[in-house]
Amino acid sequence: MSTETQELKITDRVEQRPRFSMDNVRETTPRELIIRFVAGAATSAASGAVTLIFGARVGGVLLGFPAIMAASLTLIAEEEDKHMAREDARGGIVGACALALFAAVAALTFGHLPGGVVLALSAVVWAVIAVLLYAILWYR
């Protein structure tokens, strides 16, 4: 495969500008969505069950369990190629760093701000930090 020989390194900037395509969304199969739904539901249920047994702090660790990333990487590698799966994982490193900040902001602000505001603020922090890190590291 030519894509395998032309693979970008993690330090390389990405030529292609970020864009959204509805055509790509329409190509999504029900099987892909079902697998992701099951991964998300199982992770949520596991986190809830661990919380009931060991407490909220231990259960909270599973809110960062990468079941969805594992499912996505497997699907991408199967349906596109391994090079694309590795590119997805590189983005996932940055997304996960932003996710740790999401958790830190939530931990610092729950109890001090209304719950809805905490969740909205944490989600905005995740999105801004993820896109900002992408821009700094990889935007050409």
Add this chain to the structure above:
Amino acid sequence: MHDVVILVIKAAAGGTLVVAFALLSQGLEPKRFAGLFSAAPAVALAGLTVTLLDKGAHDAHQSSAGMIAGAAAMAVYATAVIPLLRRARPGVAAIAALGVWTAAAAVVAVPLLAG
């Protein structure tokens, strides 16, 4: 019974939000940018919202504190899975790297849980 209902609500909400973020990610290019959404806070938003409504801010705070360890370990997972994807079949690589997540989460969680 109440706990089972809450678990079902968490599972349904988590699965639904994951699908929503997956569709958004599916539409994005290039793949490295779309990969940001592989680590979107879908399960966290669902879990913390239900916890907040059911148990209140204290439990949501506790869950968030524990989540720092899981999310930091997810960054380690994503780093570890890249070389594994070169050497092993995709499913095997994705599952093998979960061992790395477990070890990293334990290392970060011990001081967090003790605090």
